[in-house]
Amino acid sequence: MDAVRRHAVATFSRPHGNLDENLRRLVAAMSLLTREDVGLDVKLMRDIREAPVTYVSIQEHEDVTISMFVLRHRSRLPLHDHPLMYGIIKVVSGIIEIKNYSFIQDPTESLRLSEVLVKKEPPRIISENDPPIVLTPTKGNIHEITCPHSAGAAFVDVLAPPYGSFVPSLGPRSCFYYFESDEQPANPETARFVKSLEHPEFWTDVAPYCGQ
Known part of the structure; x- marks a missing residue:
C-alpha cells in the first residue's frame, strides 16, 4: 500500500510532470494490491448492516484521496x-459490475448543465484478478458499481x-448523481x-482502515 500512496501523490501532485508515465506506474502498483494489504475485514461484506455500503478512508x-468501498450482496454505488477527476478502481475482493458513460459535451461545460x-460504454464484470480500471475526466466518468455476488x-x-x-469559475467539486431523463435520444x-446532488436510496456507514 505504501507504493500506491507514493505513486498516487507523485502522479497527481502539482505540477504533474509526466502524467501518462506516472499514471502507468500507479496502475502497476495498484495491480498488486490484495485484501491483506488493505487489512480488509471480510465480515464487513457479509454482515447485515443498515447501510448498503461501507466507506473506509485510507x-x-x-x-x-485513497479509500476503500465495501459492498454487500446486490448493493450499489448509484x-x-x-x-x-481521475478515478482508479482496483477490486481487492469479490466481483463488481460497472456501467460507464462518457461525456459527449465538453466535461467542463457539462458541470454547468442540469x-x-x-x-x-460496454458494461464490465471485474474481479480481484483483473487489472485496475482507469476513469478519466472524459472517458467513463459517469458510472454505477454493483455487487452481484452473494x-x-x-x-x-x-x-x-x-x-x-x-x-476555476465553478467552485468546489461536488459529486452529482444521475437519473434517466423523461426525454431520451x-x-x-x-x-x-438529469443531475442531482442527492440520492434518496444511497448512504454509507464507515469503518476504520486496518491495512498497511
Whole structure:
C-alpha cells in the first residue's frame, strides 16, 4: 500500500510532470494490491448492516484521496460522477459490475448543465484478478458499481483531484448523481441524464482502515 500512496501523490501532485508515465506506474502498483494489504475485514461484506455500503478512508491529501468501498450482496454505488477527476478502481475482493458513460459535451461545460447527453460504454464484470480500471475526466466518468455476488466485494478507489477541491469559475467539486431523463435520444448508444446532488436510496456507514 505504501507504493500506491507514493505513486498516487507523485502522479497527481502539482505540477504533474509526466502524467501518462506516472499514471502507468500507479496502475502497476495498484495491480498488486490484495485484501491483506488493505487489512480488509471480510465480515464487513457479509454482515447485515443498515447501510448498503461501507466507506473506509485510507489517505487524505490535498491532491489525491485513497479509500476503500465495501459492498454487500446486490448493493450499489448509484450512477454518479467524478467531476474533472481521475478515478482508479482496483477490486481487492469479490466481483463488481460497472456501467460507464462518457461525456459527449465538453466535461467542463457539462458541470454547468442540469441535464447531460452521454455515450454508453460496454458494461464490465471485474474481479480481484483483473487489472485496475482507469476513469478519466472524459472517458467513463459517469458510472454505477454493483455487487452481484452473494459473498460481497471491496475495491480501492484513488481519486484526483479530491471532491471539494476548487474548479476555476465553478467552485468546489461536488459529486452529482444521475437519473434517466423523461426525454431520451433516438440514438440507442446514447442517453440523457438529469443531475442531482442527492440520492434518496444511497448512504454509507464507515469503518476504520486496518491495512498497511
